[in-house]
Amino acid sequence: QVQLVESGGGLVQAGGSLRLSCAASGRTFANYVVAWFRQAPGKEREFVASISRSGGGGGTYYTDSVKGRFTISRDNAENTVYLQLNNLKPEETAVYYCAAREAFYYTLYVTDYPYWGPGTQVTVSS
Numbered sequence: 001q002v003q004l005v006e007s008g009g010g011l012v013q014a015g016g017s018l019r020l021s022c023a024a025s026g027r028t029f030a031n032y033v034v035a036w037f038r039q040a041p042g043k044e045r046e047f048v049a050s051i052s053r054s055g056g057g058g059g060t061y062y063t064d065s066v067k068g069r070f071t072i073s074r075d076n077a078e079n080t081v082y083l084q085l086n087n088l089k090p091e092e093t094a095v096y097y098c099a100a101r102e103a104f105y106y107t108l109y110v111t112d113y114p115y116w117g118p119g120t121q122v123t124v125s126s
Helices: none
Strands: 002-007 010-013 018-026 033-039 046-051 060-062 070-075 080-085 094-101 120-125
Touching: 002 094, 018 033, 018 094, 018 120, 033 080, 046 070, 046 080, 060 070, 080 094
Parallel strands: 010 120
Antiparallel strands: 002 018, 018 080, 033 046, 033 094, 046 060, 070 080, 094 120
């Protein structure tokens, strides 16, 4: 199995940027599709972005609301996945989680990812 730990969250003003990191340890990280989810207070956890096992060849996917503002990337040599958050909005205040599944393709569903980090808080002030 793989262990995940997120970092990089914090407080930022609307329009600002943050870079989240998801550090993995354990089994071969390149065997895992990785996704970022977020959960705002009182809401369900939602898919944000995912990246294929290699990270190349167009293997990134985003929910519509973040396209053009968020960028997911990975460095398999460093066992790390990143999520660059630009032009943040107050409604994007949430705990951001990275999740992994040992598969060839991503899904949007929380239940399809067996491995999760503890999350990192992102707070966007207006």
